Amino acid sequence: xxxxxxxxxxxxxxxxxxxxxxxxxxxxxxxxxxxxxxxxxxxxxxxxxxxxxxxxxxxxxxxxxxxxxxxxxxxxxxxxxxxxxxxxxxxxxxxxxxxxxxxxxxxxxxxxxxxxxxxxxxxxxxxxxxxxxxxxxxxxxxxxxxxxxxxxxxxxxxxxxxxxxxxxxxxxxxxxxxxxxxxxxxxxxxxxxxxxxxxxxxxxxxxxxxxxxxxxxxxxxxxxxxxxxxxxxxxxxxxxxxxxxxxxxxx
Amino acid sequence: xxxxxxxxxxxxxxxxxxxxxxxxxxxxxxxxxxxxxxxxxxxxxxxxxxxxxxxxxxxxxxxxxxxxxxxxxxxxxxxxxxxxxxxxxxxxxxxxxxxxxxxxxxxxxxxxxxxxxxxxxxxxxxxxxxxxxxxxxxxxxxxxxxxxxxxxxxxxxxxxxxxxxxxxxxxxxxxxxxxxxxxxxxxxxxxxxxxxxxxxxxxxxxxxxxxxxxxxxxxxxxxxxxxxxxxxxxxxxxxxxxxxxxxxxxxxxxxxxxxxxxxxxxxxxxxxxxxxx
Amino acid sequence: xxxxxxxxxxxxxxxxxxxxxxxxxxxxxxxxxxxxxxxxxxxxxxxxxxxxxxxxxxxxxxxxxxxxxxxxxxxxxxxxxxxxxxxxxxxxxxxxxxxxxxxxxxxxxxxxxxxxxxxxxxxxxxxxxxxxxxxxxxxxxxxxxxxxxxxxxxxxxxxxxxxxxxxxxxxxxxxxxxxxxxxxxxxxxxxxxxx
Numbered sequence: 001x002x003x004x005x006x007x008x009x010x011x012x013x014x015x016x017x018x019x020x021x022x023x024x025x026x027x028x029x030x031x032x033x034x035x036x037x038x039x040x041x042x043x044x045x046x047x048x049x050x051x052x053x054x055x056x057x058x059x060x061x062x063x064x065x066x067x068x069x070x071x072x073x074x075x076x077x078x079x080x081x082x083x084x085x086x087x088x089x090x091x092x093x094x095x096x097x098x099x100x101x102x103x104x105x106x107x108x109x110x111x112x113x114x115x116x117x118x119x120x121x122x123x124x125x126x127x128x129x130x131x132x133x134x135x136x137x138x139x140x141x142x143x144x145x146x147x148x149x150x151x152x153x154x155x156x157x158x159x160x161x162x163x164x165x166x167x168x169x170x171x172x173x174x175x176x177x178x179x180x181x182x183x184x185x186x187x188x189x190x191x192x193x194x195x196x197x198x199x200x201x202x203x204x205x206x207x208x209x210x211x212x213x214x215x216x217x218x219x220x221x222x223x224x225x226x227x228x229x230x231x232x233x234x235x236x237x238x239x240x241x242x243x244x245x246x247x248x249x250x251x
Numbered sequence: 252x253x254x255x256x257x258x259x260x261x262x263x264x265x266x267x268x269x270x271x272x273x274x275x276x277x278x279x280x281x282x283x284x285x286x287x288x289x290x291x292x293x294x295x296x297x298x299x300x301x302x303x304x305x306x307x308x309x310x311x312x313x314x315x316x317x318x319x320x321x322x323x324x325x326x327x328x329x330x331x332x333x334x335x336x337x338x339x340x341x342x343x344x345x346x347x348x349x350x351x352x353x354x355x356x357x358x359x360x361x362x363x364x365x366x367x368x369x370x371x372x373x374x375x376x377x378x379x380x381x382x383x384x385x386x387x388x389x390x391x392x393x394x395x396x397x398x399x400x401x402x403x404x405x406x407x408x409x410x411x412x413x414x415x416x417x418x419x420x421x422x423x424x425x426x427x428x429x430x431x432x433x434x435x436x437x438x439x440x441x442x443x444x445x446x447x448x449x450x451x452x453x454x455x456x457x458x459x460x461x462x463x464x465x466x467x468x469x470x471x472x473x474x475x476x477x478x479x480x481x482x483x484x485x486x487x488x489x490x491x492x493x494x495x496x497x498x499x500x501x502x503x504x505x506x507x508x509x510x511x512x513x514x515x516x517x518x519x520x521x522x523x524x525x526x527x528x
Numbered sequence: 529x530x531x532x533x534x535x536x537x538x539x540x541x542x543x544x545x546x547x548x549x550x551x552x553x554x555x556x557x558x559x560x561x562x563x564x565x566x567x568x569x570x571x572x573x574x575x576x577x578x579x580x581x582x583x584x585x586x587x588x589x590x591x592x593x594x595x596x597x598x599x600x601x602x603x604x605x606x607x608x609x610x611x612x613x614x615x616x617x618x619x620x621x622x623x624x625x626x627x628x629x630x631x632x633x634x635x636x637x638x639x640x641x642x643x644x645x646x647x648x649x650x651x652x653x654x655x656x657x658x659x660x661x662x663x664x665x666x667x668x669x670x671x672x673x674x675x676x677x678x679x680x681x682x683x684x685x686x687x688x689x690x691x692x693x694x695x696x697x698x699x700x701x702x703x704x705x706x707x708x709x710x711x712x713x714x715x716x717x718x719x720x721x722x723x
Binding site: 020054055057058061062065066069072073076077098101102103105106109110113114117122125137138140141142144145147148149152153156160174177178180181182184185186188189190192193194195196197199200201203204208209 | 529530531532533534535536537538539540541542543545546547549550551553554555556563567571579583587589590591592594595597598647648649650651653657658661664665688692695696697699700704705707708
């Protein structure tokens, strides 16, 4: 079974549709399967330790928050039977069900996006988008953004240190610190404009933007949809159809 | 094939309320020759290069200009209305911004230029490999461009232009970020382009372009102060002490001419420039 | 987009994603995560700002904040609205900037409320969720609760963002800004004299 980027996106789409159309008792097992896919399916293995740590951190944080919010919803949203009482606090059915449904949907949506991105290097995803027709200028913007994301933290730090050395009130009261924002962001923005002008010139003199057929990557011949992607897309349509049918019958 | 450049009374002002960046400059640069354009910051050197590559009109639509510029067979009155790449190549002053920032290896970075020209990658790969070998950076082909030294980045920036085989190559202050050995290597590369490509080098210093140049031009606040042979320039060098760092350079150039690091052609040129041959 | 605009838009997207580093270092309790979008809107144009905001949200989702993907419609509105305000000259006077920021914040709260309410049940996994819960517990509908929560933070955040961009851009050399197309959004309209 080949799981290329198209297939992974098709799976994400299926999970999204399930998150919005199916009941929580279906979403929760799907969520467990999606989270487990990280370990079980090679195509979803994290591409780096950092990606793995980010996923784990997100999962722990969001489960904690959602459990708390579900409990608070059950406490504060009256409606339906009182399910149980704990230390004098009454947990209502409607509030609890709302909390569980919302938590299941949110987690399934989030986990599906995360397992895609932790297992797919961003440059590969961007090149995939270009193969599917994203214009070269937009592809360049995305790739350059990754380039700047590497450099920006260090540049910010240098400007911060320089401004502090000049006496900017970076550690004074909150209003003074807020004013320092301008003295930190202004040189960053100015230097970025100067650099952008030079980079733009360099792109132009290298022929980018000049010829409409310019491409950033060796564009491969259009590939047919592989069977896995096709199956997943059909499943997605099936789920949607069932949801619409149920909704119509409810009338 | 190298192109001739003919500039006839070219004047340029960035805006109606701004002073002239170039005032009635006329130049005739022979095909395949090397021209060194010297002058202080603000003399108009970069403006002239941008006019020749065709970006000046695009970037400054409110500018005021006059005269004509001829590059090879094409005449513009005065500004080219399109970028003249690949006929004219420009290597920017900062080689780091010349690079696209979106390619992971040195050879892919050079390939980017050919892909913009619509050249198929199978043909392109061998051309790229050959050029990297010629420039002495073939051992860096699979390195990330951001990990290169200043001199290596400069040669990569040069490669991104040379791969398109331009008829005219413009170099804007190419040595500003380089150490001595990198400068010498660059000089050898430019020397090897002689008669294949018309080369124009701008600089605020004398020592890099003088041994290479067939023609020296001095610009000062947009005005042409000198246009002639290197030997005439060196004999009148002291006249330009207000715009160029000429003090001590006669002695420095004498030492350079004696240096065994100079290849014979460059030594020859420098010798002629100094009136020794 | 001009050649210079492409790298500048990329820089502003990166700024959206890293400005939190600046506010954290200064210990200021602000997000400012649309400052790059507003900069592009003012200095380049509305549709470039829409692209900047959308890509910033896409990348934010990729970097561990997946719900940002669903708020792309909000940044489309922020980018387009700000861009058209800038074209109309609102970034030439500080009081218009302030008013524009507040209006933008209200608009952002209006557009994000249905997304937050119907897609996420008002839960965004941030501290503001408790505020939504409070509004609901006093009898408001989910949609209204999310909207009121948005009103407590979005206008202030956007007002500060707009004012920051105003102060940053007014010190930038006009000669450089002319390469980004949006320079006319900032300079005064010249008075007409008889030739």
